[in-house]
Amino acid sequence: MTEALFQFIWQYSLYKVTDLTTSAGEPLTVIQAGKINKDAGPDFLEARIKIGNTILVGNIELHIRTSDWLRHGHQNDAAYHNLILHVVYEHDMENVVANTPVLVLKDNIPLHVLAHYADLMTAKDKLPCAGQHQKVRSITKEGWMSRLLAERWEQKLSHWNVMLENSAEDWRNLLYWRMAANFGFKTNAAPFLLLARSIPLNVLGRHRENLHQIEALLFGQAGMLNASFMDQYPETLQDEYNYLRKKYKLSPIPVHLWKFLRMRPANFPTVRIAQFAMLIHQSEHLFSQILETHSVKEIEPLLDVTASEYWHTHFRFDEAQAQTAPKSLGKSSVQNIIINTIAPIQFLFASRQGVDNLREQSLNLLEAVPAEKNNITETWSRNDWVPANAAQSQALIQLYNNYCTARRCLECTVGLNIIRSAN
Numbered sequence: 001m002t003e004a005l006f007q008f009i010w011q012y013s014l015y016k017v018t019d020l021t022t023s024a025g026e027p028l029t030v031i032q033a034g035k036i037n038k039d040a041g042p043d044f045l046e047a048r049i050k051i052g053n054t055i056l057v058g059n060i061e062l063h064i065r066t067s068d069w070l071r072h073g074h075q076n077d078a079a080y081h082n083l084i085l086h087v088v089y090e091h092d093m094e095n096v097v098a099n100t101p102v103l104v105l106k107d108n109i110p111l112h113v114l115a116h117y118a119d120l121m122t123a124k125d126k127l128p129c130a131g132q133h134q135k136v137r138s139i140t141k142e143g144w145m146s147r148l149l150a151e152r153w154e155q156k157l158s159h160w161n162v163m164l165e166n167s168a169e170d171w172r173n174l175l176y177w178r179m180a181a182n183f184g185f186k187t188n189a190a191p192f193l194l195l196a197r198s199i200p201l202n203v204l205g206r207h208r209e210n211l212h213q214i215e216a217l218l219f220g221q222a223g224m225l226n227a228s229f230m231d232q233y234p235e236t237l238q239d240e241y242n243y244l245r246k247k248y249k250l251s252p253i254p255v256h257l258w259k260f261l262r263m264r265p266a267n268f269p270t271v272r273i274a275q276f277a278m279l280i281h282q283s284e285h286l287f288s289q290i291l292e293t294h295s296v297k298e299i300e301p302l303l304d305v306t307a308s309e310y311w312h313t314h315f316r317f318d319e320a321q322a323q324t325a326p327k328s329l330g331k332s333s334v335q336n337i338i339i340n341t342i343a344p345i346q347f348l349f350a351s352r353q354g355v356d357n358l359r360e361q362s363l364n365l366l367e368a369v370p371a372e373k374n375n376i377t378e379t380w381s382r383n384d385w386v387p388a389n390a391a392q393s394q395a396l397i398q399l400y401n402n403y404c405t406a407r408r409c410l411e412c413t414v415g416l417n418i419i420r421s422a423n
């Protein structure tokens with residue numbers, strides 16, 4: 001027995017609730033277990049119980065053993081005075097808390113509760129509850145996924161809120177930074193964000209109509225033009241960058257930050273930077289377009305970008321390929337950007353403006369995108385929990401990364417349903 005499991009058992013009434021008596025033999029009924037308290041003070045607040053004919057309302061403290069009260073030093077803490085009940089798993093000491101009845105639960109907890117919990121905590125499977133999802137109703141899973149998605153966005157957007165405040169509430173800047181980070185995808189998100197932060201958006205805006213200058217600024221600031229080249233294209237970028245760099249007093253980021261290893265060439269940061277340059281070149285009023293657009297069909301053309309001609313035959317400078325292949329962003333990359341940048345930024349904007357229907361639209365947008373395919377969603381799918389869309393795949397990624405790997409099964413709706421199931 002652990003304190004966390006004991007609190008869980010109390011919170012969800014996973015013990016035999018009939019015929020309870022206090023350690024002094026008085027009949028006891030739990031009317032309300034109380035609200036769990038994660039802060040200092042008693043474990044459950046505003047509980048309601050009946051002892052004999054008297055109804056008591058107040059706080060309850062739980063311990064594995066009665067003597068833990070003294071071990072935790074509660075006798076010296078005024079926050080623990082005036083409890084209505086001391087609930088213990090084992091009663092190992094009499095008269096510990098003055099004037100407070102004791103309820104002992106050891107013999108009231110069904111063995112299956114302890115067994116299911118032990119199974120979850122000791123399972124070797126990547127997903128400790130594998131094979132048990134049939135114990136959870138579909139509607140329960142759907143409600144839990146909605147809460148997980150909200151939690152994921154809350155974590156992500158609190159960071160974006162700070163970025164927004166640091167940029168004097170400039171939404172175009174936030175979109176520019178987040179879009180850049182997204183173009184780096186998982187591996188190069190950090191250097192891409194640094195790159196965007198090293199070039200003020202208004203500098204790019206001034207040169208938006210000249211693709212060559214946008215490329216020079218981006219490749220130059222990425223630290224990728226600080227070399228000798230054989231091809232004419234990077235040489236002309238270099239000349240352009242040297243001029244613009246002086247003009248705007250820019251400093252490039254270190255080139256060693258970019259990662260090429262173990263990547264498909266189509267995802268090389270060189271290709272992504274060229275595509276990002278094209279996006280800036282092609283987009284006027286991108287932020288307002290993105291805010292006003294709520295269907296995947298309308299968003300896809302906004303992100304339909306192909307790197308400039310040199311990249312049809314290159315993945316890196318000076319390394320020509322025999323085959324010509326235009327380097328477009330690709331459908332799955334566009335979907336990734338909708339999931340990770342566009343839907344969340346629409347949601348954040350709607351939340352800050354207090355516009356409920358826009359918030360709803362950003363969630364609908366996510367539901368219109370197919371579920372992501374990665375190791376995590378494949379693990380769920382193998383276990384008969386197949387995400388129906390990107391809103392659900394995002395929720396399952398949150399569940400896996402934040403709950404399953406840390407075995408937070410006691411805080412998970414799936415865990416609750418498995419632990420309390422009788423079979």
Ligand code: SF4
Pocket residue numbers: 120127128129130399400403404405407408409412413414415416418
């Ligand atoms: S946290 Fe929930 S979903 Fe994850 S292993 Fe535990 S019970 Fe299963």
